Amino acid sequence: MCKSLVQFIIEEQRAIPGATGDFTGLVSDIIIACKQIAHDVNKGALIGVLGSAGSENVQGETQKKLDIITNEVFIKSTEWGGHLAATASEEMDDVYPIPARYPKGKYLLVFDPLDGSSNIDVNISAGTIFSILRAPRGVEHPVAADFLQPGTTQVCAGYALYGPATMLVITTGHGVNGFTLDGDIGEFMLTHPNMTIPADTLEFAINASNERHLEKPVQRYVEECIAGKTVPRGINFNMRWVASMVAEVHRILTRGGVFMYGCG
16 A cells, blocks of 8 residues: 555654654645645636736746745645744745744745746646745744755755646655655555656756857757767757756656756
């Protein structure tokens, strides 16, 4: 029988002396948010959530209706539990403080509620990205600078992929594990244990519109991939581009390769 994500996290918690269960509670809240987002993405036009919202996020990107809806889902699912000191989202201009009516916790949550939302209108995979950090000791009201921590300080990182199946891939620093949502029982079940990037691949992914901004050695690498067997590399590569970091990263984790967005 497959192991559920909640069971998996609880078993990891038991191996940590002095664990309080706060982290497990926060992950459970994130799981609920991802299930709700999967539902909304799946329904799409049936519930009127497709199309542009007519606004921009902090990155200057045009927001979709689902960007705003899923951001609200993530906030409402995680703010109340007493596990968070504050959150930050790509869809908000500043840090979101936990409302005074809720208890505060020791973690910070960073998330992009719907990465690749431009794909939704054409029924292509999108996803959610999240990272859990520890709030600095003694800081009662976290600000943006408190979130700017090295990646090595993360307590947990992961993503949810909303595709033909909904998956949640997560690490707490001890390997990467993938869980698939079983809609019949409403649980994420362990289906991809100990995921590692394959050493060899026949695929690569680049944002061609930004290729000219890449460093010269990287441009040469891309040119060799495109040239295939006509250059010393001697391999025909397939170019893949989904315009969703979650989808690109998931493909690399399962089939290998490289993903480059570049800078405009």
